[in-house]
Structure formats: C-alpha cells, structure tokens
Amino acid sequence: xxxxxxxxxxxxxxxxxxxxxxxxxxxxxxxxxxxxxxxxxxxxxxxxxxxxxxxxxxxxxxxxxxxxxxxxxxxxxxxxxxxxxxxxxxxxxxxxxxxxxxxxxxxxxxxx
Amino acid sequence: xxxxxxxxxxxxxxxxxxxxxxxxxxxxxxxxxxxxxxxxxxxxxxxxxxxxxxxxxxxxxxxxxxxxxxxxxxxxxxxxxxxxxxxxxxxxxxxxxxxxxxxxxxxxxxxxxxx
Numbered sequence: 001x002x003x004x005x006x007x008x009x010x011x012x013x014x015x016x017x018x019x020x021x022x023x024x025x026x027x028x029x030x031x032x033x034x035x036x037x038x039x040x041x042x043x044x045x046x047x048x049x050x051x052x053x054x055x056x057x058x059x060x061x062x063x064x065x066x067x068x069x070x071x072x073x074x075x076x077x078x079x080x081x082x083x084x085x086x087x088x089x090x091x092x093x094x095x096x097x098x099x100x101x102x103x104x105x106x107x108x109x110x111x112x
Numbered sequence: 113x114x115x116x117x118x119x120x121x122x123x124x125x126x127x128x129x130x131x132x133x134x135x136x137x138x139x140x141x142x143x144x145x146x147x148x149x150x151x152x153x154x155x156x157x158x159x160x161x162x163x164x165x166x167x168x169x170x171x172x173x174x175x176x177x178x179x180x181x182x183x184x185x186x187x188x189x190x191x192x193x194x195x196x197x198x199x200x201x202x203x204x205x206x207x208x209x210x211x212x213x214x215x216x217x218x219x220x221x222x223x224x225x226x227x
Contacts (some may be wrong), residue, residue: 032212043116043203043218044155051213089154093212099168100144100216102154 012109019077021106023090028071030092034100035064035075038087047075047088077108085110114138116219118204124225125194133189133222137206144187145205145216146179155203161187162210194226 003025007063010014013019031052038057050057050073057064063076073090091100117136125131137144142163147155157171161181172178176194181187193197201221207214 041220043205043220045218046215049213068168091155096212097160097162097168098207098210098212098214098216099157099160099171100145100146100147100155101157102147106151 009045009104010107010109011037012111013080015080015082015110015112017080019075019080019084019108021075021077021088021108023073023075023103024101025073025090025092027092027094027101028068030101032092033064033066033073034091034093035073036089036091037064037084038105040086044089063071064080067112080108080110082110084108116204116206116217118202118219118222120222121220122146122223122225124227126227127196128193130190130192131194131224133191133202133207133224135189135204135205135219136186137185137187138217140184141206141208141217142184143207143214143216144181145207146187146189147203147205149201149203149221151200158189158202160210177220191224194224196226199224199226 035047036047038044048059048064061078065074087105089105091102119134127214144161146158149155159179160168176192203221205216207216224226
C-alpha cells in the first residue's frame with residue numbers, strides 16, 4: 001500500500017545551524033510532494049512543495065530536494081531559528097486530487 | 113481574512129455516544145478535506161468534498177464515520193457509537209480547488225477524547 005515515512009523521529013540542532021529533515025516515500029507514481037510545519041495545538045502549515053518533474057526547489061530559507069531514483073525527499077532549513085521548532089511532515093499526492101498521504105513526522109528542536 | 117475554523121476545539125465523550133464535529137472552510141473554497149491525527153502520528157485522510165461531485169470517502173475507517181457538506185460551506189463529521197480508538201485530533205482543510213497544486217489551509221482541529 002501507499003506509505004510515506006520519515007527516517008528520524010527527532011532532530012535537535014543549534015540555533016543558526018542548518019537543518020536537514022528526510023523523508024522516504026514508497027509510491028513511485030506520486031507526482032507532487034509537500035512539506036508541512038505543525039506547531040503545538042495548531043493545524044499543519046504549508047512550507048514548500050515540489051512536483052515530480054523537478055529535483056530541487058527553493059523558498060525563503062528552505063530548500064526541498066527530490067530524488068526519484070531512491071524515492072527520497074528532504075527539507076533543508078538554513079540558519080535555523082527557535083521559531084522553526086515544530087513537527088515537520090512530508091506528504092505526497094498521486095494523481096490530480098488534493099488527497100494527501102502524510103508521513104509520521106519529525107520533531108525539530110532548536111537549541112539557543 | 114478568516115481562516116478555516118473548527119468547533120468544538122475539545123470534545124470529551126463517553127464510549128458509545130455519537131459526536132458531531134464542525135468545519136467552516138474559507139469562503140469560496142470549493143474543496144474540503146477531513147483528516148485524523150492520532151497522538152504523535154501523521155495525518156490520515158478521511159474524506160474529501162469537491163464542489164457538487166460525489167465525495168471521496170475512501171479514507172473513512174468504518175461505517176460509524178460519516179460526513180456531510182452543505183453546498184460549498186459548512187461540513188460536519190459524525191462519529192456514531194464512539195470507541196476509545198476514535199480518540200484523536202480531527203483536522204479539516206479547505207482549498208480553492210480540489211487539485212494537487214491547490215494549497216490546503218488547515219483549521220486548528222478538534223481534539224476528541226473518548227472515555
């Protein structure tokens with residue numbers, strides 16, 4: 001069946017360092033991927049997305065990399081700040097509906 | 113502008129009781145989604161409404177779960193004869209269309225606890 005999973009449940013980084021959060025997906029037919037940030041008590045918030053015809057996309061302080069050969073997705077956060085502390089989820093979409101398949105999540109802890 | 117709102121924010125109920133959870137999407141959004149999030153886990157898709165099309169109910173875990181949507185506005189998720197394993201946060205999201213590239217905006221969720 002479909003599944004999206006994350007390699008590490010918790011990532012702890014020093015403020016100012018770069019963070020890398022990884023995600024593995026199993027459905028090679030997925031063609032759209034999104035990273036979400038979820039703070040405690042809130043719903044997920046969109047960070048960045050990437051389509052399967054791309055291998056890299058950059059936003060403000062964030063970069064998403066897609067490696068379709070090994071079905072791997074990563075989120076890089078530059079100069080991590082305390083406000084980046086949250087749970088990060090990757091999600092995938094197959095086809096052209098908005099139905100999201102989520103991974104388990106990685107908790108990012110930023111130490112001052 | 114107003115985002116997605118959900119009510120109640122918290123609901124405690126006894127096993128066997130029915131519950132109704134409400135979602136108010138962003139005005140004008142034609143697509144509405146319900147997800148369930150168990151403690152420490154990712155979100156699980158439950159059901160998806162898009163305009164006047166038949167809803168995609170493929171994620172509903174049992175026939176105790178149902179959802180309705182009135183036009184392109186409010187949606188209610190109903191869980192009948194609640195069980196302890198139904199305890200979770202139920203999240204609603206809406207998007208301007210129902211396509212993959214349409215950003216989904218999430219509400220804060222309803223935390224359901226079944227005793």
